[in-house]
Amino acid sequence: MASLHSHIDRVLWTQDQISSRVAELASEISADFEASNSPVLVGVATGAFLFLADLARNIDLPISVDFVRAQSYGSGTLSSGVPKLSLDLKVDVNGRHVILVEDIVDTGSTLSSLIPCLESKGASSVSVCSFLDKPARRKVHFQLVGKGKFYRGFECLDYFVVGYGMDFAELYRNLPYVGVLKPECYK
Ligand SMILES: O=P(O)(O)OC[C@H]1O[C@H](OP(=O)(O)OP(=O)(O)O)[C@H](O)[C@@H]1O
Numbered sequence: 001m002a003s004l005h006s007h008i009d010r011v012l013w014t015q016d017q018i019s020s021r022v023a024e025l026a027s028e029i030s031a032d033f034e035a036s037n038s039p040v041l042v043g044v045a046t047g048a049f050l051f052l053a054d055l056a057r058n059i060d061l062p063i064s065v066d067f068v069r070a071q072s073y074g075s076g077t078l079s080s081g082v083p084k085l086s087l088d089l090k091v092d093v094n095g096r097h098v099i100l101v102e103d104i105v106d107t108g109s110t111l112s113s114l115i116p117c118l119e120s121k122g123a124s125s126v127s128v129c130s131f132l133d134k135p136a137r138r139k140v141h142f143q144l145v146g147k148g149k150f151y152r153g154f155e156c157l158d159y160f161v162v163g164y165g166m167d168f169a170e171l172y173r174n175l176p177y178v179g180v181l182k183p184e185c186y187k
């Protein structure tokens, strides 16, 4: 049977490169907050699930973890521009520092919709930690107010990438590295 890996044209970040960068991001976050006022990591499902799990395990603070859901890509490679959001948090973020954890910032519309929602729930700051940032595709520039900070793992060139949580048509999220599919697999 053909391997999942045979669908990949090019690996952009290997498993080792990912784990060392995630550890660096976690150290930066650990240094930026006090244990007495530690952040809530809010993962944006589904794409952030692996990054959130790895990041959280490397943070040396008593953090809380929760999820929101956002969907704007469906089964293609283009954003609808209007993310469907589900914001049913279990953790009360009122008066807490929130870090929104994303797999990728692409057009910016998902974060531009989510950040004001977290602010309106009373978060004392909203930061973003995204594994990838693809500035070449940006259409909406998200704003971080006050102490909000943008942590980013790697800058991504203008490729539609898969792996480490990121999908094409709900597949390939389980690849432990990030790569680009062979052209025939995007059909
Ligand atoms: O900056 P943007 O253009 O808004 O793109 C980024 C968002 O798109 C992807 O989610 P998607 O909507 O595909 O849902 P998923 O997380 O379930 O894959 C990705 O996980 C980010 O959440």
Ligand code: HPA
Binding pocket: 073, 104, 106, 159, 160, 161, 162, 166, 167, 168
């Ligand atoms: O490049 C991407 N890959 C997978 N999902 C995405 N969502 C936004 N951009 C991407």
Ligand SMILES: [Mg+2]
Binding pocket: 044, 045, 046, 047, 048, 070, 071
């Ligand atoms: Mg997502």
